[in-house]
Amino acid sequence: MSTVLVETLPRPVRSRLSLHCHDDGDERRVAELLAKASRTFALTIPMLPGPLRHAMGVAYLLMRNADTLEDAAEHSRERRITALTRFSMLIREPDRAEAHRFVDAVRDFDANPD
DSSP: OOOOOOOOOOOOOOOOOOOOOSOHHHHHHHHHHHHHHOOGGGGGGGGSOHHHHHHHHHHHHHHHHHHHHHHOTTSOHHHHHHHHHHHHHHHHSOOHHHHHHHHHHTTTOOOOOO
16 A cells, blocks of 8 residues: 655634625525535525525535545545645635646546436
8 A cells, every 4th residue: 555645734723704705696606506516414504594504505515525535436545635635725725726726636536426
């Protein structure tokens, strides 16, 4: 078994969660994606009040993406760990250019349509 080098991430910094969505288009896009990607658990998210609904929808979609990376058995364990590490770093420090590079790097991680 090969050894995987996983970059150690700094301890999480606690911060206040802002539930304010600045753009109605963002709210609509999250609702659309949630409708396409949701499982049983996500059925309750649309029942939440507006700002909380949006925040929980975004959190759910992020976790579904992480789950897709984790469950991609067609890829090696090392590749999945690397992808999850990059995903985590991107969530901690958002960067549009890095997000595009990340998407290109994991494009072949197919989500199960079920």
